[in-house]
Amino acid sequence: MKHNVSLALLLTLTAFGCLSAPSEGGVAGSSQAVYFGTTTTAYPEAVAVIHLGHTGGSGGLCTGTLIGPYTVMTAKHCVFNEGATNWTPIPPSDFLVVVGSSVNDASGITETSNVYEVRTTPGSNVNNDINTGADIALILLPAPLDITPRAFARTGPSAGAAVTMVGFGQNGHAMPNDVGIKYVGHANVRDVRGGLIATSGASGTCQGDSGGPLIDPTGAVTGITSFGPGDCNNTYSVFTQVSRHAALIDNALAFRPPCVPATEVCDGVDNDCDGVVDPGCIPLGEPCTSDLECTGVGASCATTPGGMVCVRDCDPRDAIPHCPFYFYCEATGCGTGRCVAGNPGPKAAGETCTGDLECGSDLCADAAGTMRCGRQCGDSAHPCDAGQVCEMGTDACGVCIPAELSAGPRPFGSVCDTNADCLSNDCLDGDFCTDACTSASDCGSGFHCRAGECVRGDPTGPGGSCSTADDCSSRAPECVSVDGDFICAGSCLPDCPPGFACATTDVGERCVPPGLGLGVECAENADCRSGICAGVCTVLCDDSTCPAGYECRAAGAHMGCFVPEARSSGGCAIDPARSAGTGALLLTFGLVGLVWRRRAR
Numbered sequence: 001m002k003h004n005v006s007l008a009l010l011l012t013l014t015a016f017g018c019l020s021a022p023s024e025g026g027v028a029g030s031s032q033a034v035y036f037g038t039t040t041t042a043y044p045e046a047v048a049v050i051h052l053g054h055t056g057g058s059g060g061l062c063t064g065t066l067i068g069p070y071t072v073m074t075a076k077h078c079v080f081n082e083g084a085t086n087w088t089p090i091p092p093s094d095f096l097v098v099v100g101s102s103v104n105d106a107s108g109i110t111e112t113s114n115v116y117e118v119r120t121t122p123g124s125n126v127n128n129d130i131n132t133g134a135d136i137a138l139i140l141l142p143a144p145l146d147i148t149p150r151a152f153a154r155t156g157p158s159a160g161a162a163v164t165m166v167g168f169g170q171n172g173h174a175m176p177n178d179v180g181i182k183y184v185g186h187a188n189v190r191d192v193r194g195g196l197i198a199t200s201g202a203s204g205t206c207q208g209d210s211g212g213p214l215i216d217p218t219g220a221v222t223g224i225t226s227f228g229p230g231d232c233n234n235t236y237s238v239f240t241q242v243s244r245h246a247a248l249i250d251n252a253l254a255f256r257p258p259c260v261p262a263t264e265v266c267d268g269v270d271n272d273c274d275g276v277v278d279p280g281c282i283p284l285g286e287p288c289t290s291d292l293e294c295t296g297v298g299a300s301c302a303t304t305p306g307g308m309v310c311v312r313d314c315d316p317r318d319a320i321p322h323c324p325f326y327f328y329c330e331a332t333g334c335g336t337g338r339c340v341a342g343n344p345g346p347k348a349a350g351e352t353c354t355g356d357l358e359c360g361s362d363l364c365a366d367a368a369g370t371m372r373c374g375r376q377c378g379d380s381a382h383p384c385d386a387g388q389v390c391e392m393g394t395d396a397c398g399v400c401i402p403a404e405l406s407a408g409p410r411p412f413g414s415v416c417d418t419n420a421d422c423l424s425n426d427c428l429d430g431d432f433c434t435d436a437c438t439s440a441s442d443c444g445s446g447f448h449c450r451a452g453e454c455v456r457g458d459p460t461g462p463g464g465s466c467s468t469a470d471d472c473s474s475r476a477p478e479c480v481s482v483d484g485d486f487i488c489a490g491s492c493l494p495d496c497p498p499g500f501a502c503a504t505t506d507v508g509e510r511c512v513p514p515g516l517g518l519g520v521e522c523a524e525n526a527d528c529r530s531g532i533c534a535g536v537c538t539v540l541c542d543d544s545t546c547p548a549g550y551e552c553r554a555a556g557a558h559m560g561c562f563v564p565e566a567r568s569s570g571g572c573a574i575d576p577a578r579s580a581g582t583g584a585l586l587l588t589f590g591l592v593g594l595v596w597r598r599r600a601r
Contacts, residue, residue: 005407007108037165037203041101044110045150046166046182048098049074049139055094061180063167063212064097065221067143067254072097074211075224075240076120076129078136079325086346087126089325092118092139099145103168103180116142116277117324119252121245122375123360125346133195135226135240139213144273150213152218152242152249156197158475159461159488160497161189163199164215165237167225169208177579179208187235188499189542190513190531191464193457194446197541200531201499204228204235213384214239215487234524236531238540248320262345266295282310284327285341304340312339316363317382317397319375328362331376334397349374349388350402367391367399368407374399386446387413403433412454413447428453462500463513463529463563464488465539467548485517485529486547518550519563534560561564 045066053059064074079095080087095115102108117140119127129135135246157163165185185203192198197214205212205225214223223239242249262271266281281295282288288301288310298313314322314329316337321331331337345358351373353364353535358372367374368391376397377383377390384390384400391406392398409423410416414433419425422433434454437443443454450470459473465487466472472488480489482505489510492502496511501549503512515529516537522528528537538560541552546561553562 033452036165037183039101040166040182040184043182043184043213044099044147046102046168047072047145048103048168048180049078049211050096050098050103051090052094052096055091061103061168061208062210063169063208063225064139065211065213066145066149067221067249068145068149068256070116070141070255071149071249071252072139072141073152073213073221073224073242073249074137074139075226076135076137077126077226078211079118079120079139080124080126082126087122087124088343089118089120091325092116095139097139097141097145099147101182108181111146113141113143113145116140117255119248119321119324121248122319122321122362123344123346123348125348125360128346128348130226133226133240133244136224136242136245136248138249140252140255142277143270150215151220152246153216153218153222154243154246156192156241156243156458157216157222159189159191159464159473160475160500161217162498163187163189163217163222163325165199165203165205165209165212165225165510166215167205167209167212168369169206169210169212187237188497190236191460192241193460193540195241195244196226197241197539198236198531199239200224200234200236202235205237222517234526234531236525251320251322264294266299266499267297283312284312284324284339286310300549302338306341309341313337314339315382316376317378319382319385321362323362328356330356331363331365331397334376334378349375349385349400350405357421361400363399365397365399372399372401372405374401387415389414412444426453428455432456460488462488462490462497465518465530465547476511478507478510480510480512481505482506482510482512483517483520485519487512487529518547518561532560534562535563538562 013314047064049062049064051060062074063077064072067073078205079090081090092115097113100109102405120137121134141599168180168182187199187201187203190200203362205228209225212225213221214441216222222242226238228237261273264271266278270277282293283295288308289293291300294301294310296312298311301308302311314337315335316329316331317335319343326343327339328342328344329337330340342357344360344362347359353359353371353373356364361373363376364371364373377400378397379482389403389406390398391401403410410421411423411431412435416422416427416433417430419427421427426434430435437449437454440448440459443449447454448459461473462476469479472479476490478490479486480488489512492509492511496502500511500513500588502509513529516522516527518537520537522537525531525533527533530537530539532538534555541559541561544550550561551564552559
């Protein structure tokens with residue numbers, strides 16, 4: 001139900017947006033909106049998502065995007081409270097969606113809405129979801145907002161593409177009371193990999209922008225503001241790649257309460273179009289005596305350990321969760337289940353368990369003689385996630401577990417030690433099961449074809465790290481050497497894209513980003529061509545995606561490319577073959593930890 005909000009309340013909420021987000025561990029941050037952006041009254045579909053704090057926590061401010069009449073897309077970490085040891089979902093009743101250009105005064109607000117339901121990627125391991133590009137939530141509204149939704153992108157952006165970001169956070173060069181005012185900024189895509197989009201340029205994001213849209217040149221939302229380095233003095237920002245979650249989004253977009261007035265029944269929709277869903281009906285998990293009393297399609301009144309309560313049908317084989325917060329899909333058979341009360345835990349597929357509620361997958365079942373977390377599987381319509389296999393146990397259905405835990409040969413993309421571990425009989429560098437290829441399309445998302453074999457990482461665009469030309473996309477088809485760094489680059493003719501300059505490389509004049517090369521000692525992120533400084537200039541990596549001569553290892557909460565530790569007497573060392581101006585000197589220094597901040601409330 002839409003309703004008005006008092007100015008005093010919204011002024012109170014503004015203070016939430018000023019709170020610092022907790023450290024991610026391990027470039028440093030403080031609380032600050034689209035950094036170096038400008039105020040705007042445009043982009044009405046970019047809305048404020050306010051956690052009121054009525055049910056616990058301090059409350060907070062995030063940003064979201066209306067992508068359908070009843071669907072707002074935001075970040076997963078915006079809809080969870082972070083505790084000392086775990087994350088817990090915030091009840092839908094504790095959110096308010098605000099449309100307008102400012103939440104600080106009544107003149108900046110055009111309408112508001114309560115929240116009916118929240119859906120996210122599986123489980124409550126939010127830190128892992130942030131790191132792996134799964135930081136996404138879909139907020140479902142009980143009635144449509146009076147604004148036009150913005151479409152979402154079904155393919156990822158290209159490196160170098162001009163993009164636009166919108167958010168309600170604090171603007172870095174303005175006063176703190178600018179929190180809650182809508183800002184817009186512009187940047188260019190630096191890299192796309194591992195479900196994440198990295199940008200830099202004229203503007204960046206900061207605390208309060210979490211969940212806000214990154215808009216591609218076609219006008220579609222291609223990313224969701226997730227995290228970034230430093231205290232927002234650097235415009236390097238990282239977004240969840242929306243296209244990776246098209247199935248989850250499409251499922252949420254299908255939630256459309258009809259607005260043809262009819263007799264109100266308990267079916268989870270607003271039948272009589274009065275803005276109230278199922279008045280007088282019994283919600284999920286509450287005591288009941290008849291199926292007709294229970295809210296929602298597939299709902300029934302069933303016997304549970306807690307007595308007769310309303311439940312809802314679900315399929316435990318589905319990769320997309322269909323139960324709301326504080327409920328999980330309890331398997332009642334192979335392919336059958338019901339939504340019952342319970343908060344799934346953070347354990348990932350393959351981890352040992354003793355009960356369903358320990359698992360993000362909602363299921364703890366026998367897999368090869370051990371009780372492990374994993375999604376139910378057993379037919380081709382419900383395949384396991386990449387890198388997992390369907391391991392049959394004593395139950396009628398199998399369990400999706402990491403391939404390395406399976407006794408059988410492993411599929412493409414699985415971790416391996418020897419060729420015998422792989423269905424393809426090809427374990428690349430003792431790292432993962434690969435396969436032969438002739439083009440990037442043979443390898444699928446997250447991989448590309450190099451010298452006839454599939455290797456990790458999507459083909460990279462202008463400015464991306466490379467080992468050979470096979471690593472580079474058609475927008476920057478050459479792997480060139482500049483200042484000892486190897487990057488993908490294209491011709492300087494007719495002009496270089498924004499954020500790039502024509503420079504001399506080993507193959508002549510090519511478009512490259514400014515800054516120091518990979519492995520060169522740095523003092524701040526702005527020093528580096530990559531936009532990331534961790535004592536030396538580095539880039540984000542995913543397992544084996546670093547160029548030759550570097551290894552991917554942890555730096556705080558994220559992974560970066562560094563000279564192998566064995567090549568240094570202490571900390572990290574600059575590689576003379578790749579550093580700028582070091583000659584034969586080997587400079588050693590302590591590793592400066594990468595400290596990242598969620599662009600949070």
